[in-house]
Amino acid sequence: QSALTQPASVSGSPGQSITISCTGTSSDVGGYNYVSWYQQHPGKAPKLMIYDVSNRPSGVSNRFSGSKSGNTASLTISGLQAEDEADYYCSSYTSSSTLLVFGGGTKLTVL
Amino acid sequence: EVQLVESGGGLVQPGGSLRLSCAASGFTFSSYWMSWVRQAPGKGLEWVANIKQDGSEKYYVDSVKGRFTISRDNAKNSLYLQMNSLRAEDTAVYYCARETETLDYWGQGTLVTVSS
Numbered sequence: 001q002s003a004l005t006q007p008a009s010v011s012g013s014p015g016q017s018i019t020i021s022c023t024g025t026s027s028d029v030g031g032y033n034y035v036s037w038y039q040q041h042p043g044k045a046p047k048l049m050i051y052d053v054s055n056r057p058s059g060v061s062n063r064f065s066g067s068k069s070g071n072t073a074s075l076t077i078s079g080l081q082a083e084d085e086a087d088y089y090c091s092s093y094t095s096s097s098t099l100l101v102f103g104g105g106t107k108l109t110v111l
Numbered sequence: 112e113v114q115l116v117e118s119g120g121g122l123v124q125p126g127g128s129l130r131l132s133c134a135a136s137g138f139t140f141s142s143y144w145m146s147w148v149r150q151a152p153g154k155g156l157e158w159v160a161n162i163k164q165d166g167s168e169k170y171y172v173d174s175v176k177g178r179f180t181i182s183r184d185n186a187k188n189s190l191y192l193q194m195n196s197l198r199a200e201d202t203a204v205y206y207c208a209r210e211t212e213t214l215d216y217w218g219q220g221t222l223v224t225v226s227s
Contacts, residue, residue: 051211102158
């Protein structure tokens with residue numbers, strides 16, 4: 001069981017927007033502004049999409065945005081494109097002995 | 112260009128040992144924390160361990176404490192993971208990643224299979 005809770009799957013049509021939630025506790029998501037989101041295509045390494053809750057690395061499309069409210073972080077992808085179909089993972093630093101925890105991952109299907 | 116290239120994976124019997132390596136280039140390796148993250152087949156990501164720039168601090172997930180050792184050689188721009196007493200549940204792709212306030216660059220991973 002993953003430390004952070006994500007929906008197993010979400011889907012949307014091209015052009016639509018979707019949001020993926022990531023729920024933790026006050027010891028991780030709620031206690032730190034170090035939430036990140038990663039995109040992973042099959043057989044590939046994860047790619048950083050969002051860091052520090054809402055910052056985009058250079059080169060990442062502005063269709064990707066992040067936010068946080070309390071113990072829940074969210075990734076929103078607007079203007080869905082076929083290439084967005086992938087697995088998405090959230091992560092957060094934590095005050096526990098496991099310094100960094102991940103969500104279980106969400107499979108995004110572009111219909 | 113930042114590059115991280117893992118090596119050393121393979122098939123090992125339960126109870127055996129393996130040493131993974133990660134060769135870094137394109138950045139000042141000695142200036143960054145580094146992490147190992149693994150992904151079991153068909154499963155999610157799990158952080159395994161990290162190490163401070165000078166190797167003076169190391170942290171591990173509980174499930175590998177006492178069995179795995181993370182180390183680095185800044186002169187060789189290399190990160191290592193010594194894995195002992197391997198179990199079937201350690202079977203995974205192991206990624207090395209550069210750590211800032213996030214894991215901003217990842218290698219392509221190396222597969223470790225623990226099976227008899």
